Amino acid sequence: MLFAYAVPRVPLRRPEIRWQVGVRAVVYDRYGPPDVLRVAEVPAPSPDANQVLVAVAATSLNLSDWECLRGTPLYARIGGLRAPARRTLGSDIAGRVEAVGSAVTRFRPGDEVYGEIQMGGFAEYAVARQSALAHKPESLTFAEASTIPQAGAIALQGTAGVGEAQRMLINGAGGGSGSFAIQLAKRAGAHVTAVDNAGKLEFMRSLGADEVIDHRSQDFTRGETYDLVLDLVAHRSVFAYRRALARGGRYRCVGGSVSALLRVVTIGAIAGRLTGRRLGLLVVKPGPSHFEPVADLCVSGDLQIHIHGTYRLDEVPRALAEVGEGRALGKVVVDIA
Numbered sequence: 479m480l481f482a483y484a485v486p487r488v489p490l491r492r493p494e495i496r497w498q499v500g501v502r503a504v505v506y507d508r509y510g511p512p513d514v515l516r517v518a519e520v521p522a523p524s525p526d527a528n529q530v531l532v533a534v535a536a537t538s539l540n541l542s543d544w545e546c547l548r549g550t551p552l553y554a555r556i557g558g559l560r561a562p563a564r565r566t567l568g569s570d571i572a573g574r575v576e577a578v579g580s581a582v583t584r585f586r587p588g589d590e591v592y593g594e595i596q597m598g599g600f601a602e603y604a605v606a607r608q609s610a611l612a613h614k615p616e617s618l619t620f621a622e623a624s625t626i627p628q629a630g631a632i633a634l635q636g637t638a639g640v641g642e643a644q645r646m647l648i649n650g651a652g653g654g655s656g657s658f659a660i661q662l663a664k665r666a667g668a669h670v671t672a673v674d675n676a677g678k679l680e681f682m683r684s685l686g687a688d689e690v691i692d693h694r695s696q697d698f699t700r701g702e703t704y705d706l707v708l709d710l711v712a713h714r715s716v717f718a719y720r721r722a723l724a725r726g727g728r729y730r731c732v733g734g735s736v737s738a739l740l741r742v743v744t745i746g747a748i749a750g751r752l753t754g755r756r757l758g759l760l761v762v763k764p765g766p767s768h769f770e771p772v773a774d775l776c777v778s779g780d781l782q783i784h785i786h787g788t789y790r791l792d793e794v795p796r797a798l799a800e801v802g803e804g805r806a807l808g809k810v811v812v813d814i815a
């Protein structure tokens with residue numbers, strides 16, 4: 479918590495005001511396993527003219543946090559090849575607006591918000607561009623709202639265009655994005671095959687998956703073919719992915735090893751075109767217009783939010799291991815309030 483004497487009681491309209499007080503945050507100084515993380519007191523972040531200062535109530539974890547902790551795949555080191563450029567991870571936050579910069583028009587102190595920020599979410603306070611935030615629906619808790627921004631945007635864009643009776647396969651479907659993607663694809667009327675480790679098969683069935691595959695015992699690229707493959711963890715060759723597609727089918731990867739992603743955008747694009755299929759990388763667009771539709775479906779009860787577990791700030795290392803080591807069913811949340 480911010481020390482009482484330092485909390486401004488009026489909106490922070492003047493961005494030149496800089497706070498010099500400490501807040502608790504989870505920090506790291508080198509890439510490595512979860513034990514390189516520690517809770518420390520850091521200077522309170524200060525919003526610039528277009529930013530909002532948020533008292534973070536909950537932050538949800540994404541695989542990208544684990545990747546940036548480990549520094550692998552290599553794209554996780556963008557901005558800091560040898561050491562992390564940002565000391566605090568955590569990009570999906572929900573909380574209350576504490577202060578706003580002078581150019582902020584959409585939010586006021588006291589508003590309940592959620593959104594995807596550029597790291598810094600494993601902390602009591604974080605700053606966010608106003609364009610990254612949305613007003614939190616009243617009926618969602620902070621923990622629930624925090625699960626939606628990144629995973630919801632990936633799932634919505636990853637299932638876009640899938641239609642009635644089409645066959646869709648989702649690889650890595652038992653995690654955060656996958657648990658939304660299975661439900662969205664089922665709502666669109668698709669026949670869904672969900673791939674993940676054996677511990678997640680029942681969970682994926684409970685979300686509506688028609689077929690489930692344990693990736694450790696079965697190679698999904700040797701069997702059925704699909705109209706759409708959404709791959710959250712690409713590692714195989716483009717020829718394997720092409721083999722998994724029906725004629726006219728589409729393969730889109732979102733995450734995975736750098737070499738697999740590079741192969742998809744180079745050889746994959748050509749090999750696909752030559753054989754009447756499309757293989758490519760899905761660059762996910764962030765922001766409220768991409769995650770609010772998912773929140774609306776959660777509010778109406780058409781989508782379920784699955785929270786595997788809730789952890790305290792000092793338990794972030796353990797929470798990250800749950801996600802990174804493949805045990806989390808759905809989303810993991812850090813309750814900061």
Ligand SMILES: NC(=O)c1ccc[n+]([C@@H]2O[C@H](COP(=O)([O-])OP(=O)(O)OC[C@H]3O[C@@H](n4cnc5c(N)ncnc54)[C@H](OP(=O)(O)O)[C@@H]3O)[C@@H](O)[C@H]2O)c1
Pocket residue numbers: 540541542545628629632649650651652653654655656673674675678693710711713731732733734760761762763801802803804805808
């Ligand atoms: N393209 C973009 O613009 C963009 C934007 C944001 C994020 N991303 C990326 O999108 C991905 C999103 O993942 P998420 O947050 O949904 O992850 P998540 O919650 O950790 O889910 C990933 C799931 O994949 C499983 N998995 C791992 N290796 C597998 C394999 N070989 N075959 C099948 N399943 C496997 C994992 O379990 P096990 O480990 O136990 O197998 C886990 O259940 C991340 O890689 C992130 O970096 C991309």
